[in-house]
Every structure is written in structure tokens, then in C-alpha cells.
Amino acid sequence: MIGTLTVKRKPAPVVPPDAADTALHAQDLCAGYGAVPVLHDVSLSVRAGEVVAVLGPNGAGKSTLLKTLAGAMPLSSGQVWLAGRPAAPSLAARSRGGLAFVPEGRSVFSSLSTHDNLRLGRGSVERALEVVPALKPLLSRPAGLLSGGEQQYLSLARAVAGGPAVLLADELSLGLAPLIVTSLLQAVRTAADKGAAVLIVEQHVRQAIKVADRVYVLSRGRVVLEGATADIGDRLEEIESAYLSTTGEDASGDHEQGSVPA
Numbered sequence: 014m015i016g017t018l019t020v021k022r023k024p025a026p027v028v029p030p031d032a033a034d035t036a037l038h039a040q041d042l043c044a045g046y047g048a049v050p051v052l053h054d055v056s057l058s059v060r061a062g063e064v065v066a067v068l069g070p071n072g073a074g075k076s077t078l079l080k081t082l083a084g085a086m087p088l089s090s091g092q093v094w095l096a097g098r099p100a101a102p103s104l105a106a107r108s109r110g111g112l113a114f115v116p117e118g119r120s121v122f123s124s125l126s127t128h129d130n131l132r133l134g135r136g137s138v139e140r141a142l143e144v145v146p147a148l149k150p151l152l153s154r155p156a157g158l159l160s161g162g163e164q165q166y167l168s169l170a171r172a173v174a175g176g177p178a179v180l181l182a183d184e185l186s187l188g189l190a191p192l193i194v195t196s197l198l199q200a201v202r203t204a205a206d207k208g209a210a211v212l213i214v215e216q217h218v219r220q221a222i223k224v225a226d227r228v229y230v231l232s233r234g235r236v237v238l239e240g241a242t243a244d245i246g247d248r249l250e251e252i253e254s255a256y257l258s259t260t261g262e263d264a265s266g267d268h269e270q271g272s273v274p275a
């Protein structure tokens with residue numbers, strides 16, 4: 014009797030459809046702190062030239078999401094893809110690969126001038142100033158003497174000096190005056206217009222949707238809504254009370270995931 018020949022093939026790697034042609038793609042991310050899970054199967058993508066805003070009430074997991082995307086925090090499962098390839102495991106390696114991360118809080122070298130702070134970043138001072146022109150008159154000032162808003166301009170400018178392919182920014186506008194918030198978000202828009210894929214976490218929802226192309230709303234670590242800002246603008250109040258106020262944060266915990274509800 015002739016035996017059956019079984020040819021063992023390596024299974025083809027499963028590449029999510031969005032991963033291949035987007036600058037940043039995350040698939041089914043789960044992460045947490047110790048035994049406490051925070052993110053549950055979060056998937057998203059950001060294309061080059063887009064600003065995408067992550068919105069959600071306090072404690073929804075927005076910062077945790079950005080940290081996992083940046084490689085600053087491990088995943089318990091899921092995969093991050095950068096430019097169609099599985100992302101390197103660490104923040105340092107992702108930075109070398111063209112990802113820039115502005116974490117929450119201002120990190121500037123207080124004793125150095127604004128100009129020297131910019132020179133410390135990988136990249137070009139000129140490029141940074143094209144995106145954040147508000148820093149031009151402040152180049153010689155020690156960073157420690159800049160206002161909170163100016164320090165935030167500097168954090169953003171350092172991140173964009175290298176012309177990142179992907180820019181992640183967490184709560185750039187926290188505690189800042191409305192005019193500065195507008196200016197920071199405009200700089201974020203400029204970074205995208207120059208080709209970056211930009212993902213921001215932002216509490217100022219109404220300001221954010223003026224510059225963002227799309228949003229994801231996170232509640233209790235899950236994406237509960239996603240859509241183009243053009244589609245949600247008219248229904249912002251309804252969406253704010255359903256998803257964005259802390260009291261509205263899903264007491265039942267069972268919002269369905271989907272696109273902008275009809």
C-alpha cells in the first residue's frame with residue numbers, strides 16, 4: 014500500500030488587512046497593570062497624514078493605550094504594526110524606527126535654552142520650528158523659564174524635529190489656556206499635513222475634533238465608538254453625554270462596539 018504523503022506547510026502569517034497599508038495599526042491589544050486588565054481587544058489604525066483623536070472619560074485607558082502603542086509598556090496580547098511590519102518591542106527601538114511619543118507631562122531640560130533642547134532631539138531645529146512656530150521668539154530662553162504652555166510647545170517640537178512617521182501625543186493641552194490649546198492642536202495638524210500619522214489623546218473634545226480626521230472613543234478599556242469627525246460633529250452633545258462624561262462612563266459596562274450610532 015502506498016502511504017499518503019503529507020506536505021507540512023508553515024501557516025501564512027495573519028496580517029490584518031489594515032496593517033499592510035497604514036502607518037500605525039493595532040490589533041486586539043490587551044494590557045494592564047499587574048493582574049489588573051485595562052485594555053480589552055483594542056484595534057485601531059492611523060494612516061499617514063491623518064490626525065486621529067482618542068477620546069474617553071477619566072480612567073478609560075487612553076494613556077495606557079498610548080504607552081502600549083509606543084512600546085513603553087508591554088502587551089498581554091495583541092500586536093502593534095508600524096508601516097506594515099510588526100513593531101519592535103521597545104520604545105527605544107520604535108523611536109529609531111520613526112515613532113515619536115510625547116507622554117503626559119512636560120519633559121524639558123530646564124537649565125538648557127529652548128534652542129539647545131531642540132538640538133538634543135534627533136532631527137532638525139528648522140523642521141521643529143516649521144511645525145511649532147510659536148517657539149521662534151523663545152529660542153534663547155532657558156526652558157525652565159518657559160510657561161507651562163511654552164514648555165508643552167517645546168515637548169511637541171522636540172518630538173517632531175526628527176520628522177516622525179508616527180506621532181503619539183498624550184494630553185498635550187492638559188491645564189492650558191484655550192488659545193494655547195488651539196495653537197498646540199494646530200501644530201499637531203501641521204505635523205500630519207507634513208506626512209506624519211498622528212494619534213492624540215485629548216480631553217478638549219470640541220477642540221480636538223476641529224483638527225482630527227477621525228476619533229476613537231474608549232470606555233473601560235474598550236473601543237465603544239469610532240468614526241470620522243465629519244460624522245460626529247452634529248451629534249457631539251449626545252455622544253458626550255453617552256460616552257465622554259465621567260458619570261456617563263458606562264455604568265452598565267456594555268456599550269456595543271461600532272461606528273457612529275445612527
Ligand SMILES: Nc1ncnc2c1ncn2[C@@H]1O[C@H](COP(=O)(O)OP(=O)(O)OP(=O)(O)O)[C@@H](O)[C@H]1O
Nearest residue numbers: 046049051069070071072073074075076077078214
Ligand atoms: N501605573 C499604574 N498602576 C496601576 N494602575 C494604573 C497605572 N496607571 C493607570 N492605572 C489604572 O489604569 C486605568 C486606566 O488609566 P489611564 O491612565 O490609562 O486612563 P486615562 O483614560 O488616560 O485616564 P485620564 O483621562 O484620567 O488620564 C485606571 O483605572 C488607572 O487607575
